[in-house]
Amino acid sequence: MNSRHAAWGIGLAALIALPFVYRDPYHLHILVLILIWSFAYTAWSIMGRFGLVSLGHGGFMGVGAYITALLWNHLGVSPWIGIPVSMVAAGILALIVAYPCFRFRITGHYFVLVTLALSGIVLQVITATRDYTGGSLGYTPNRAPSGHGLMALQFDDKTTWYLIALAVWVLGLLIWRWVDRSMSRYAMEAISEDEDAAAAAGVNVTAEKLKITLISALMTALAGALYCQYQMFISPDTVSGIAVSLQMVFAVIVGGLYVSLGPTVGAVITILLAEVLRIGFGTKAVGWDNLVYGVLLVIFIIFLPKGILGSVLDRLKTQPKPSGSK
Amino acid sequence: MLTVEGLVKRFGGFTAVNNVSFRVEQGEILGLIGPNGSGKSTIFNMLSGTLIPTAGSILFDGAEIAGKAPHRIINSGIGRTFQIPRPFHRLTIFENVALAGYYGQGSHSRARADEAAERALAMVGLPTNRHAGVDGLGAAGLKKLELAKALATGPKLLLADESLGGLDEHEMDQAADMLRKIRDELGITIIWVEHIMGVLMRVVDRVMVLDHGEKISEGLPSAVASDPRVIEVYLGTDADSSQAAAAEARRRAGV
Numbered sequence: 001m002n003s004r005h006a007a008w009g010i011g012l013a014a015l016i017a018l019p020f021v022y023r024d025p026y027h028l029h030i031l032v033l034i035l036i037w038s039f040a041y042t043a044w045s046i047m048g049r050f051g052l053v054s055l056g057h058g059g060f061m062g063v064g065a066y067i068t069a070l071l072w073n074h075l076g077v078s079p080w081i082g083i084p085v086s087m088v089a090a091g092i093l094a095l096i097v098a099y100p101c102f103r104f105r106i107t108g109h110y111f112v113l114v115t116l117a118l119s120g121i122v123l124q125v126i127t128a129t130r131d132y133t134g135g136s137l138g139y140t141p142n143r144a145p146s147g148h149g150l151m152a153l154q155f156d157d158k159t160t161w162y163l164i165a166l167a168v169w170v171l172g173l174l175i176w177r178w179v180d181r182s183m184s185r186y187a188m189e190a191i192s193e194d195e196d197a198a199a200a201a202g203v204n205v206t207a208e209k210l211k212i213t214l215i216s217a218l219m220t221a222l223a224g225a226l227y228c229q230y231q232m233f234i235s236p237d238t239v240s241g242i243a244v245s246l247q248m249v250f251a252v253i254v255g256g257l258y259v260s261l262g263p264t265v266g267a268v269i270t271i272l273l274a275e276v277l278r279i280g281f282g283t284k285a286v287g288w289d290n291l292v293y294g295v296l297l298v299i300f301i302i303f304l305p306k307g308i309l310g311s312v313l314d315r316l317k318t319q320p321k322p323s324g325s326k
Numbered sequence: 327m328l329t330v331e332g333l334v335k336r337f338g339g340f341t342a343v344n345n346v347s348f349r350v351e352q353g354e355i356l357g358l359i360g361p362n363g364s365g366k367s368t369i370f371n372m373l374s375g376t377l378i379p380t381a382g383s384i385l386f387d388g389a390e391i392a393g394k395a396p397h398r399i400i401n402s403g404i405g406r407t408f409q410i411p412r413p414f415h416r417l418t419i420f421e422n423v424a425l426a427g428y429y430g431q432g433s434h435s436r437a438r439a440d441e442a443a444e445r446a447l448a449m450v451g452l453p454t455n456r457h458a459g460v461d462g463l464g465a466a467g468l469k470k471l472e473l474a475k476a477l478a479t480g481p482k483l484l485l486a487d488e489s490l491g492g493l494d495e496h497e498m499d500q501a502a503d504m505l506r507k508i509r510d511e512l513g514i515t516i517i518w519v520e521h522i523m524g525v526l527m528r529v530v531d532r533v534m535v536l537d538h539g540e541k542i543s544e545g546l547p548s549a550v551a552s553d554p555r556v557i558e559v560y561l562g563t564d565a566d567s568s569q570a571a572a573a574e575a576r577r578r579a580g581v
Contacts, residue, residue, distance in 0.1 A: 183436065186425040190414045196376055197412035199396035202430030202479050 015166055019159040028158040030275065034267050035165035036227050041255070041263030042172040043219030044248040046179055047212050049257050051108075051192035055245040056097065056115030059122035060217045062240025063090040064224030066126060066133055069141045069234060072152065074132070079153040083225040090221030091214050093118070098213045102206045105195070116242065123241040138235030141228065153229045161230050168226060169264070172219060176260045179215070188212055243290065250293045254300050256307030265309045327352045327515055328373075328483060333382035333392075335368050335539075342368040344539040345382075350483070355509055355516045357526045357547070360536035361559065366519045367409055369536075370485050373517075374406040375399040386483065401432040405481030409488045409519075411468035413460045419471060420456045423447055423478045430479025439478075446477040449512075450504065465492045469501065477508065484508065486518045490525060498522065502529045527551060535559075 019028060044057050067086035071077035077085070097118050101111055127135045134140075144152030155161055179185055187208045190198035195205050228234045237243065251270045256262025274289045281288065304311050328350040335343040343365040350356050358366050371377040373384060375396035384392040391399050400406075414422050420443055427442030428434060447454045450470040463471060469490075476484055486505060490498045502525045508514050520526040527533070527547040535543040535550060537559040543550050550556055 183425070183428045183434070183439070186414075186417055186421055187429060189416045190422075190425055193414050193416060194412050196396070197408065197414070198425075199376070200374060200400060200406050200408070200412075201426035201475055202397050202400040202428075202432070203425070204395070204397045204429070 012170065016163070019162045023159075025158050028162055030271065032158065032161050032165045032230060034264075034271050035162070035169040036223055036230065037251070037271060038264040038267040039165075039169050039172040039226075040220055040223035041248055041251045041267050042169075042176055042260075043216050043223060045252045045257055045263045046176060046219070047216040048249070048252055050188040050212065052209065052213065053112050053249065054115040054213075054216070055112055055242065055249065056118030057216070057220050057248050058119045058239075058241045058244035059115075060090040060094065060220040061224035061227070061244060062122045062126060062236065063093060064221030065228035065234045065239040066139065066224075068225040069139055069228050070132060073142050078151050079225065079229055080151070083153075083222065086225050087218045087221040090217045090224075094213050094217035095210065098210055099206070102209045107195075116245070119240070119242045119245045123236050126236045126240060134235075136236055138233055138238075140233050143232075154232070165226065165230070168222070173260055173264075175215065175219065179212070180260065184208060184211065246290075247293065250297050252307070253297060253305075254307055256310035256313075258306060259310050259313060262307050262309045266307070269308070327387055328517075329383075329385040330369075330373075331383045331385075333369065333372060333384065334380045335365075335372060335377060336380045342539050343372070343379075346536070346539070346541050347382075348534055348541065348544065350515060350517060353509065353513060353515055354531040355505065355518060355529060357530035357533040358517055358519045358536065359521070359523055359526065359533060362521075363538075364536040365539040366536055367487060368539075370406065370487050370517075370519060373399075373485055374404060397429065400430050400479050400481075403480070403482035404485065405430070405476035405479045405483070405514075406485040407469075407472040407476050407487050411472040413463075413468060413471055413475075415460050417460070418456060419452060419458045419460055419463070420447070420454065422460065422471060423474045426475040427478035427480075442478045442480060443474075446474040449477060449508065450474045466497045466501075469493065470504075473504070473508075477512075477514075481514055484514050484516045486516055488519055488521060490520060490522050498525050502526070505529060523551075 018031075022028075040057070040061060044054065047054060064083070064086045067089050068079050068082040071082040071085060072079055097114065100106070101114055106114060126133045130136075141154070144154050149155055187198065187203045190201065190203060191205050191208060199205050224239050227239055231238075247270065251266030252263050253266070254269055255264065255266025270289075270293070273292060277288050277292070300307065306314060330349070331347050333343055333346045334341070346365070346369065348356075358369070360366050368377065372379045372392070375391070375394055375398070378393045382392065383390060386399075386402060386404065389402070391402065391404075414425070417425065423443040423446050424439045427446070428436065428439035431438065431442065433439075444454050450473050452467065452470050452474060460468075460471065473486070476486075490501050493501060505516055505518060506529050509516055518526060518530060530547060532545065533543075533547050533550040534541060535553075535556050542559060543553045543556045545553075
């Protein structure tokens with residue numbers, strides 16, 4: 001146990017030190033993206049691991065990003081306030097969609113379809129209100145006057161963003177771990193197997209599901225807002241809609257749904273894949289990443305349902321001492 | 327402690343439970359018997375909140391619980407098992423029971439949950455180690471787990487649904503003794519639904535017989551076992567075999 005804590009400590013220290021010794025801006029940029037998306041994927045997996053497969057998380061991400069940016073541009077509200085407001089909005093949206101689903105036992109495929117509609121609706125709202133949101137052309141938060149970067153949560157410096165993203169990513173892992181060790185995990189595992197039996201054990205099924213959905217939605221909105229602040233440009237394609245939702249599902253399944261670092265592994269793979277395709281094939285490969293995602297997703301669900309990290313950890317567990325064999 | 331008045335459950339045009347009333351006194355074991363489809367499980371599901379009654383009232387400790395959410399009923403002091411054990415395979419045996427101890431008592435205290443789990447597992451005779459998985463349990467073990475889960479919720483009234491299906495004779499006797507022990511040592515009132523009449527008759531204080539959703543007989547095991555209506559609907563009309571079965575039931579009931 002102690003060696004495990006030590007490994008985490010050393011790993012974290014190395015990650016914190018990284019931008020001070022290695023300053024290639026492109027690579028730091030990729031790392032920041034990986035950390036932000038890892039956080040978003042972790043948020044998705046917090047409910048996804050219990051069979052609550054949501055295709056609505058692109059919606060939560062869009063709400064986080066757009067509300068933060070709109071409040072800043074139109075009302076001059078600092079993202080320090082705008083981000084919590086956007087998270088609350090995403091939370092309310094999550095409750096409005098999820099409560100009827102859970103109360104009336106809409107589960108499995110039907111739940112997926114309802115959440116899919118949520119993604120679609122948020123996307124439609126963003127495009128329909130193009131006078132404010134810029135529609136499908138995208139949206140840029142106004143640049144803060146110089147000297148007000150902290151108040152506007154705008155930093156030109158990649159190192160600052162890297163450290164912010166790292167902190168949020170660690171926060172995501174801590175929340176994952178907290179849920180994993182709480183009684184809520186037992187309750188959610190039970191609910192995902194048999195709702196009636198869980199209720200007979202005294203579990204308030206609707207409340208437990210809402211709680212986990214709410215945590216997940218709040219985190220996802222935070223990821224969207226951070227992405228917006230970092231990129232200083234958002235569009236329905238990059239932070240909202242069904243494609244983003246599918247990308248989350250894909251990344252988490254590839255990385256590993258049931259282990260804390262699974263979503264992070266998924267983010268590394270998806271983002272590197274997208275970059276390789278972009279650099280290797282340029283504009284000829286636009287949309288290829290989605291095609292490759294789709295094919296890989298099918299392959300993973302069939303052959304590696306626990307994802308890359310989950311399968312590797314399983315392999316290590318079943319063969320603890322390779323030196324002792326033969 | 328439990329007063330049921332005019333309980334009705336209809337599924338569309340089919341009446342599964344028709345105007346059933348009964349009382350359960352503190353500390354007794356009430357046997358609930360009847361052929362397949364007579365409405366026993368439907369009554370249980372209404373008592374535990376899994377089904378909402380079409381009509382009627384269920385007073386538990388003086389409070390109306392008909393139509394309340396299952397977790398509220400469990401928290402008010404009713405525990406239940408399912409006819410077919412429904413363990414949570416992704417949790418260990420201990421976690422299965424600790425879950426019920428945590429949420430079922432409404433206290434949401436981890437220490438109390440673990441304590442309740444240990445007590446319940448010891449009571450039913452399952453190992454209290456924390457790592458054993460559910461998949462190693464056989465039919466008898468799964469029934470015990472089902473019972474341990476119900477006990478961990480700290481019930482005043484236990485609804486035991488056909489605890490003996492799928493067990494051999496020795497295991498059946500053990501399970502019947504277990505229910506009696508739960509009543510004697512923990513002071514828990516029990517309603518026991520069962521197909522197998524013989525073992526049940528030996529343990530219960532009173533029996534209620536259902537047929538086609540209606541109560542057809544109620545009373546002491548000896549009286550019910552010789553009630554001609556019960557013999558007819560429950561044991562069949564074939565004279566020889568029903569006489570033999572009734573005699574067997576009386577013998578086991580110690581009459």
